[in-house]
Amino acid sequence: MTIGKWSVQQGGIVNNVNTLNRLFIPKSSISQLQHHEEPVYTWLLEVAKIKQMSEPTIETFNKVFLYSFGKYDLQFDEQIYNSSLKKQQEIRSLKRIARLKEQR
Secondary structure, eight states: OEETTEEEOSSEEEEOSOTTSOEEEEGGGTTOEEESSSEEEHHHHHHHHOTTOOHHHHHHHHHHHHHHHHHTTOOOOHHHHHHHHHHHHHHHHHHHHHHHHHHO
């Protein structure tokens, strides 16, 4: 399945924005967690931190990320997902502020 610049392939998720510098997330690490105040899905945060990732690209990734849990039969936790999206929003807000400062 492909949505925008993201593809869910047999081995994992691939970003096709830049053919020389593709981001590949192996299916074995998609459900990987980080522990902040509460557990969060690592890749929902890591993708948001990448400077070159636009808002629409991140939104598309969120859909592909969710789809991949079903495709690969991974254990999904809605509470962790919601916590991850909340933390991701914080990261995205900081990126927007940084971009605005750069435009000055």
